Amino acid sequence: xxxxxxxxxxxxxxxxxxxxxxxxxxxxxxxxxxxxxxxxxxxxxxxxxxxxxxxxxxxxxxxxxxxxxxxxxxxxxxxxxxxxxxxxxxxxxxxxxxxxxxxxxxxxxxxxxxxxxxxxxxxxxxxxxxxxxxxxxxxxxxxxxxxxxxxxxxxxxxxxxxxxxxxxxxxxxxxxxxxxxxxxxxxxxxxxxxxxxxxxxxxxxxxxxxxxxxxxxxxxxxxxxxxxxxxxxxxxxxxxxxxxxxxxxxxxxxxxxxxxxxx
Numbered sequence: 001x002x003x004x005x006x007x008x009x010x011x012x013x014x015x016x017x018x019x020x021x022x023x024x025x026x027x028x029x030x031x032x033x034x035x036x037x038x039x040x041x042x043x044x045x046x047x048x049x050x051x052x053x054x055x056x057x058x059x060x061x062x063x064x065x066x067x068x069x070x071x072x073x074x075x076x077x078x079x080x081x082x083x084x085x086x087x088x089x090x091x092x093x094x095x096x097x098x099x100x101x102x103x104x105x106x107x108x109x110x111x112x113x114x115x116x117x118x119x120x121x122x123x124x125x126x127x128x129x130x131x132x133x134x135x136x137x138x139x140x141x142x143x144x145x146x147x148x149x150x151x152x153x154x155x156x157x158x159x160x161x162x163x164x165x166x167x168x169x170x171x172x173x174x175x176x177x178x179x180x181x182x183x184x185x186x187x188x189x190x191x192x193x194x195x196x197x198x199x200x201x202x203x204x205x206x207x208x209x210x211x212x213x214x215x216x217x218x219x220x221x222x223x224x225x226x227x228x229x230x231x232x233x234x235x236x237x238x239x240x241x242x243x244x245x246x247x248x249x250x251x252x253x254x255x256x257x258x259x260x261x262x263x
Contacts, residue, residue, distance in 0.1 A: 003127030007159030010128030049136030
């Protein structure tokens with residue numbers, strides 16, 4: 001069985017042209033420490049916050065030098081074969097066939113019909129996040145895409161998502177719930193996104209101070225795409241590291257405004 005309910009985000013990782021530079025960036029930004037990257041697993045390196053596993057970094061694999069650095073999100077599944085079938089049957093494209101990762105679990109990576117990449121994970125020895133919703137760890141994720149209709153048809157058909165839509169004519173935004181608990185969302189990209197930005201899953205990491213985090217991003221050679229901005233969910237900013245991997249930082253304790261109505 002999956003360590004977490006099916007459809008719950010359970011892990012995130014990213015490949016970088018310069019692994020050591022990435023480790024330094026996220027260590028300063030999120031306080032991460034790192035385990036040993038083993039050669040047999042392509043120097044895949046786990047990141048820890050307060051001694052708890054929160055993410056992983058790895059060098060780019062041979063032949064992928066032209067692939068931009070990007071954060072990848074894994075959704076939990078109790079049955080990777082069944083999930084793979086649902087991905088195919090609902091218009092997704094596999095970028096990697098299901099693969100056992102040692103004694104840790106089995107993964108599959110795919111592109112949804114709207115263009116965003118994601119993975120699914122059937123846990124064995126590695127159950128995923130050991131900490132979430134606290135500074136230095138995963139807080140939230142949103143499929144950010146221009147083709148909301150394709151994403152809306154795909155994800156609830158692959159995972160057991162209960163869908164709620166934000167009742168706001170200015171924002172096209174959905175929340176996906178699992179067992180009545182919000183786990184992720186879908187945001188339609190607006191004209192504010194440069195046309196060259198591809199669809200992606202925007203991973204949010206919790207920080208104790210959003211403004212201080214943004215200052216660190218700037219100091220370490222990253223970019224700030226949007227914010228900081230206050231919201232009912234927390235003060236957040238959309239940023240990228242110095243190698244171009246996009247993500248967001250959010251201070252969950254500094255929330256302002258009323259929660260939006262969901263339908």
